Structure formats: C-alpha cells, structure tokens
Amino acid sequence: MxxxxxxxxxxxxxxxxxxxxxxxxxxxxxxxxxxxxxxxxxxxxxxxxxxxxxxxxxxxxxxxxxxxxxxxxxxxxxRGVVFQDYALFPWRTVFENVTYGLEESGVPKEERQTTAQKYIDLVDLDGFEDKYPKELSGGMKQRVGIARTLAYEPxxxxxxxxxxxxxxxxxxxxxxxxxxxxxxxxxxxxxxxxxxxxxxxxxxxxxxxxxxxxxxxxxxxxxxxxxxxxxxxxxxxxxxxxxxxxxxxxxxxxxxxxxx
Ligand SMILES: Nc1ncnc2c1ncn2[C@@H]1O[C@H](COP(=O)(O)OP(=O)(O)OP(=O)(O)O)[C@@H](O)[C@H]1O
Ligand SMILES: [Mg+2]
Missing domain, CATH: 3.40.50.300 (P-loop containing nucleotide triphosphate hydrolases)
Known part of the structure; x- marks a missing residue:
C-alpha cells in the first residue's frame, strides 16, 4: 500500500x-x-x-x-497536516476553507465543489457550508480542518x-x-x-x-x-x-x- x-x-x-x-x-x-x-x-x-x-x-x-x-x-x-489550533481562514466560510487547497492546486471549479462537499459530508458538517469559523464550536472547527486537509487527498x-x-x-x-x-x-x-x-x-x-x-x-x-x-x-x-x-x-x- x-x-x-x-x-x-x-x-x-x-x-x-x-x-x-x-x-x-x-x-x-x-x-x-x-x-x-x-x-x-x-x-x-x-x-x-x-x-x-x-x-x-x-x-x-x-x-x-x-x-x-x-x-x-x-x-x-x-502529505497533509492537521494543526491543533485549526489554522482556518477566518474570512472564508467552511466551504471556502475546504476548497482552499484545491484552488491553490488549480483544480477546476466544478470538481472543487464536488470534492469539498464530499469531505464536508464525511466529517458531518453538511448544512454548515456557509458558516464562518467564528460561528463554529472547537470540535466543528477541527472537523473543517480535517475536511480541508482530506480534500486534496493526501x-x-x-x-x-x-x-x-x-x-x-x-x-x-x-x-x-x-x-x-x-x-x-x-x-x-x-x-x-x-x-x-x-x-x-x-x-x-x-x-x-x-x-x-x-x-x-x-x-x-x-x-x-x-x-x-x-x-x-x-x-x-x-x-x-x-x-x-x-x-x-x-x-x-x-x-x-x-x-x-
Ligand atoms: N523554531 C525553533 N527555533 C528554535 N528552537 C526550536 C524551534 N522550534 C522548536 N524548537 C526547540 O526544539 C525542541 C523541540 O520542540 P518541539 O516543538 O518539536 O517539541 P514538542 O515535543 O512538540 O513539544 P510539545 O509537547 O510541548 O508540543 C524544543 O527544545 C524547542 O524549544
Ligand atoms: Mg508540539
């Protein structure tokens, strides 16, 4: 493997x-x-x-x-890193935080959206896509951090x-x-x-x-x-x-x- x-x-x-x-x-x-x-x-x-x-x-x-x-x-x-302090972008929504890495690597918009949604669902954050980090609990922030890292599939x-x-x-x-x-x-x-x-x-x-x-x-x-x-x-x-x-x-x- x-x-x-x-x-x-x-x-x-x-x-x-x-x-x-x-x-x-x-x-x-x-x-x-x-x-x-x-x-x-x-x-x-x-x-x-x-x-x-x-x-x-x-x-x-x-x-x-x-x-x-x-x-x-x-x-x-x-390789993807998940940090203790979440390291989310406060000015981006949950969805935009998760798509960040994909934007950086030039993944086309439609694919970005499908992939981001897949990992948001995987960490049980569907329904929270448009929230900002300050509106989330610590556990939810860390789930965004995990989804964001998983999204570029390390x-x-x-x-x-x-x-x-x-x-x-x-x-x-x-x-x-x-x-x-x-x-x-x-x-x-x-x-x-x-x-x-x-x-x-x-x-x-x-x-x-x-x-x-x-x-x-x-x-x-x-x-x-x-x-x-x-x-x-x-x-x-x-x-x-x-x-x-x-x-x-x-x-x-x-x-x-x-x-x-
Ligand atoms: N950027 C740096 N410049 C100089 N020394 C550093 C730097 N980062 C870490 N160190 C030193 O290296 C050693 C290891 O630090 P590190 O942060 O890796 O430990 P850690 O095991 O993660 O500790 P903790 O459990 O407290 O998180 C420590 O002595 C620390 O002071
Ligand atoms: Mg440490």
Missing amino acids: DGRVTISELEKVYGEGPERTKAIDDLSFDVEGGEFVSVVGPSGCGKSTLLYLIAGFLDTTSGTIAVDGEPISGPGTD KILLMDEPFGALDQPLREALQDQLIDIWDDLGKTIVFITHDVEEAVYLSERVLIMTRHPGTKKTVTEIDLDRSGSREDIVTSDAFAQYKNAVWKSLHEETQTEVTL
Whole structure:
C-alpha cells in the first residue's frame, strides 16, 4: 500500500552558536502504508519538529525522510497536516476553507465543489457550508480542518495534537470519527498526542520518544480487539495493559527530567 514513511538517522538542529538546540537526535523509524501510528513523548522532545520535518515544512540537518522510497525535498500534496489550533481562514466560510487547497492546486471549479462537499459530508458538517469559523464550536472547527486537509487527498495525514483543545466527550467523538475515516479512506496517519489513552485507543503502534533531544525510545504494538464498542475496548484488560506499558515508558522520561 502507498503512503510508507521511512525515517533514517534523522537529526534536526535549530539555530547556531549559543542558540543552537538539537531537537531530534538520530531517529530511525518506519511507518507502513495505511498504518495508524501515534507519537508520544515529554513536552519539548521534538514531536512537532518530527511532524513538520515529515511534512517538509522544515529541512533536516542530517538523515533522510522518504515517502514510498522517494526522499522528500519539501511540502507536497502527498502529505497533509492537521494543526491543533485549526489554522482556518477566518474570512472564508467552511466551504471556502475546504476548497482552499484545491484552488491553490488549480483544480477546476466544478470538481472543487464536488470534492469539498464530499469531505464536508464525511466529517458531518453538511448544512454548515456557509458558516464562518467564528460561528463554529472547537470540535466543528477541527472537523473543517480535517475536511480541508482530506480534500486534496493526501496519502499521509500528519496530525499535531488535533484534539488537544477539546473536552473529553468531543474528543472521543472525533477520535471515533477519525477511525471511521481511516477505515474508509485507508490513509497513513501519524498522530501526535499528550494523551496515552488516546494513543492506545487510536493506533496500531505507539512511538514513545525520549526527552529532549528526542529519539526513539520504545515502540509499542497495540493489538486490541476493536470489534466492540468504545466501552468494551477501554474497559478491557488488554487496553489497561497497553496503557500501563506506554505510560511507564513515558513516565521514565519525564521522571529523569524532574530529578536532573
Ligand atoms: N523554531 C525553533 N527555533 C528554535 N528552537 C526550536 C524551534 N522550534 C522548536 N524548537 C526547540 O526544539 C525542541 C523541540 O520542540 P518541539 O516543538 O518539536 O517539541 P514538542 O515535543 O512538540 O513539544 P510539545 O509537547 O510541548 O508540543 C524544543 O527544545 C524547542 O524549544
Ligand atoms: Mg508540539
């Protein structure tokens, strides 16, 4: 399947001289095409940096990132980013926000409208096409953000704490919606979160990063029976075990930070 991300010996240094900060140190990790991987790690360990490097917004200091075997050299429509703060255009309606990327890539008007409507429907925002971002709740704004990114049909969705600002019920609703989208569209998803439960609930593997400068600490495979309801899943023994394993590994990193 398409959408494989290969990260090899990645290093990212910001700034020079006394300002120099190594954000990522010798990180190698592969994401399979169609896989859902979450990334957790202490604050400041380089999670957003990693995501923006994969997106091509930042240049690597050394090492490579390849998509389907091709080293990336900047942003591309094969990768789409969803931000925590939604990053919507306040002067554009929901519909116009979703069509933005398609306009930029020169997609003809009629096709733009059909595609935008498809993804607006997919995130359950039909009826809200003409609203402006300020008229929407946080959850709705994030659904616009997701629809806007899906509209140009990237193979890989890169999500930086997309539900971090939402309350628990909304967060859970959007998690389930994201799983449905992932099932339907078969995208590769790299999902950053602070929330261990969210990582275990959503993903097939969790990458736990070390504290600053970030590198791969542990990778936990999550093999849950997901055929039941959310309640069945989150109250299962297997779920608790995975959660503990990820939490422990993460906690070791935050502990070290505090005792130093
Ligand atoms: N533009 C920048 N210039 C200089 N240093 C930066 C820049 N962006 C990030 N950093 C530094 O790189 C390190 C990693 O930052 P990054 O934002 O990737 O961490 P993070 O894991 O996403 O943190 P959080 O969980 O708080 O979002 C931090 O030490 C940060 O101060
Ligand atoms: Mg971050």
